[in-house]
Structure formats: structure tokens, C-alpha cells
Amino acid sequence: MLWRDEFCRIVLIDEPDYPGFCRVVLERHVKEMTDLVPAERARLMNAVFATEAVLRELLSPRKVNLASLGNAVPHLHWHVIPRHGDDRHFPKPIWAEPSRARGAPRAAPDRATLTAALKAHLS
Secondary structure (H helix, E strand, C coil), X not given: CCEECCCEEEEECCCCCCCXXXXXXXXXXXXXXXXXXXXXXXXXXXXXXXXXHHHHHHHCCXXXXXXXXXXXXXCCEEEEEEECCCCCCCCCCCCCCCCCCCCCCCCCCCHHHHHHHHHHHXX
């Protein structure tokens, strides 16, 4: 857990191939974005965009992928995934077959720095 309020939480995913991979998860059970009222949609996306901004500042990825799938778990959440040109799947989605063998591990972001930056963006 990196950040949380009564509406949503931001968690850091333990994914060695994609350090910095985060999920923004709505606290209550909602299946689709259109189940939220417009103000709630904006609030959730503000957390997604803050997460993207922080990851860009700290990791300088080539691209950040944003995804809301929910096929396996129909609970509203967003994946925020920093991507680098040499990652295993680039330019494909991380859920595709790998494009290359696992390379040298990329350093994970400092958890305390990540948490502090999210708090600054979301306060």
C-alpha cells in the first residue's frame, strides 16, 4: 500500500519485470466506470493520473500504460505500468507473449520516495 483514502487505494505490485507497476483500486465494489457518478470518475482518474505523473518523474519510462481490464476480477481498478524499450514485452502489452528474454533487472523505485510523491500529488 502506497496511498489510501476512503475512496481508493494505490498499491505497488511485486512484479520484477516491471518495477513501479501500480494499481489504483476503488474501495467499494463497482464493476464499470459508468457505474460511478461523474465526480467519482474524475476523482478516480485523478488518482490514476497522479500515479502516472509520479512514475514518470521517478523512473523516466519510455511510456506508461494505463489499463482497466477487470475480466478476471470485475472490480474497478486501473493498472499503471511504466514501460521501457528493453522490457520483456515492449512494444506489446505485458500480458502478451514476451518479445525477448528477461534482461538485467531494472531498479525498483524507492518505496518511501514513491509514497511521499503520491501524497504530494494527491493532497
